[in-house]
Amino acid sequence: MCSCQKPSNATSQTVPTPSQSGLHFRVDDMTCGHCADTIKKAIETTVPGTTVNADPASKLVSVTGPADFAALRAIVTAAGYTPSASPVAA
Template identity: 55%
Template sequence: MCSCQQHAKPATEAAAPTGDAVTFQVEDMTCGHCAGTIKAAIETRLPGTAATADPGSKRVSVLGSDDYAAIKAAVIAAGYTPSPEPVS
C-alpha cells in the first residue's frame, strides 16, 4: 500500500465496465497509484480480465472472470483489502 501524499496526479482510470462485471470495494485504495497497482495485479494474475479501479468511489470492477476468490487473492497479494463479498 502506498502513501497517497506522494501522488499529486488524480487517477485517470477508464469508466467502470458494464455488463457482468464483478464489482467490489477496496477501502484502502486511496489514490491513482493504488488503483493502478490493483488493476495490474488483477490483470496479471487473471489473464483475459479487464479491471477498472476508481479511488474516488473505492470501487473495482472486473470483466472476464466471475471467480471472486481469485480476484480477491490478487488484490490481497498486491497489499490491499477487498470487501469480503462483491457488491451489487
C-alpha cells in the same frame, strides 16, 4: 499498499454476486491513482482476459472477464490491499 495510506483491518463476510457486467467490490484502502493502478495491474497480469476499472474516489473495483472472487481477493490482498466482499449493484 501505497505509502499514502495505513492498512485497514476491516473485512466483510458477504460475497459479491457476479453480474453480466462482471464482479464489483470495494477496496476501502485504495486511496489514490497509484493504488488503483497497482490493483488493476495485479489483476490483469495474473488473470489473462480480465479488464479492471479501479476507482479510488468511489473505492470500487469492477472486473470483467473470467473472474473468480476468491482468486481476485487473493490477488488484491497480495498486492497489499484489503478487498471487502460487499456486493455492489452493477
